[in-house]
Amino acid sequence: MGGADGSTVDAEGFPWNALVYDGRLVRYAPDGSVDRTIDMPVKKITSVMFGGPKLDTLYVTSMAKPPLP
Numbered sequence: 683m684g685g686a687d688g689s690t691v692d693a694e695g696f697p698w699n700a701l702v703y704d705g706r707l708v709r710y711a712p713d714g715s716v717d718r719t720i721d722m723p724v725k726k727i728t729s730v731m732f733g734g735p736k737l738d739t740l741y742v743t744s745m746a747k748p749p750l751p
Contacts, residue, residue, distance in 0.1 A: 695712060700730045
Protein backbone atom coordinates (compact mmCIF):
# COMPACT_ATOMS: atom_id res chain seq x y z
CA MET A 683 0.00 0.00 0.00
CA GLY A 684 1.20 3.46 -0.77
CA GLY A 685 1.39 6.28 1.70
CA ALA A 686 -1.21 9.04 1.56
CA ASP A 687 0.16 12.19 -0.05
CA GLY A 688 -1.75 15.15 -1.50
CA SER A 689 -5.37 15.53 -0.42
CA THR A 690 -8.47 17.49 -1.39
CA VAL A 691 -12.19 17.56 -0.62
CA ASP A 692 -14.89 17.34 -3.30
CA ALA A 693 -18.16 19.29 -3.56
CA GLU A 694 -19.98 16.57 -1.59
CA GLY A 695 -17.53 16.89 1.33
CA PHE A 696 -15.70 13.62 0.64
CA PRO A 697 -11.90 13.68 1.15
CA TRP A 698 -9.62 12.29 -1.56
CA ASN A 699 -6.01 11.08 -1.17
CA ALA A 700 -3.30 10.24 -3.67
CA LEU A 701 -1.58 7.01 -2.59
CA VAL A 702 2.00 7.61 -3.69
CA TYR A 703 3.84 4.47 -4.91
CA ASP A 704 0.51 2.61 -5.06
CA GLY A 705 -0.89 4.35 -8.12
CA ARG A 706 -4.38 4.81 -6.72
CA LEU A 707 -6.70 7.63 -5.71
CA VAL A 708 -9.00 6.97 -2.77
CA ARG A 709 -12.23 8.78 -1.91
CA TYR A 710 -13.37 8.44 1.71
CA ALA A 711 -16.92 8.68 3.01
CA PRO A 712 -17.62 10.98 5.97
CA ASP A 713 -17.55 7.93 8.29
CA GLY A 714 -13.94 7.17 7.18
CA SER A 715 -14.76 4.14 5.04
CA VAL A 716 -13.37 3.86 1.51
CA ASP A 717 -16.08 5.06 -0.88
CA ARG A 718 -14.20 4.70 -4.17
CA THR A 719 -10.77 3.92 -5.60
CA ILE A 720 -9.36 4.87 -8.99
CA ASP A 721 -6.36 3.00 -10.39
CA MET A 722 -3.97 5.35 -12.17
CA PRO A 723 -1.67 4.47 -15.11
CA VAL A 724 1.43 5.49 -13.09
CA LYS A 725 2.56 4.50 -9.57
CA LYS A 726 4.12 7.71 -8.24
CA ILE A 727 1.06 9.95 -7.94
CA THR A 728 1.56 12.83 -5.52
CA SER A 729 -1.50 15.07 -5.38
CA VAL A 730 -5.13 15.33 -6.37
CA MET A 731 -7.32 18.42 -6.80
CA PHE A 732 -10.44 19.65 -8.54
CA GLY A 733 -10.41 22.52 -11.02
CA GLY A 734 -12.06 23.96 -14.07
CA PRO A 735 -14.91 26.49 -14.25
CA LYS A 736 -17.29 24.19 -12.34
CA LEU A 737 -14.62 22.50 -10.17
CA ASP A 738 -15.65 19.19 -11.74
CA THR A 739 -12.34 18.28 -13.42
CA LEU A 740 -10.04 16.01 -11.42
CA TYR A 741 -6.33 16.85 -11.71
CA VAL A 742 -3.60 14.48 -10.54
CA THR A 743 0.15 15.11 -10.35
CA SER A 744 2.97 12.58 -10.29
CA MET A 745 6.73 12.55 -9.80
CA ALA A 746 9.44 11.28 -12.07
CA LYS A 747 11.90 10.30 -9.31
CA PRO A 748 11.69 9.85 -5.55
CA PRO A 749 12.85 12.86 -3.51
CA LEU A 750 16.46 12.84 -2.30
CA PRO A 751 16.97 12.00 1.40
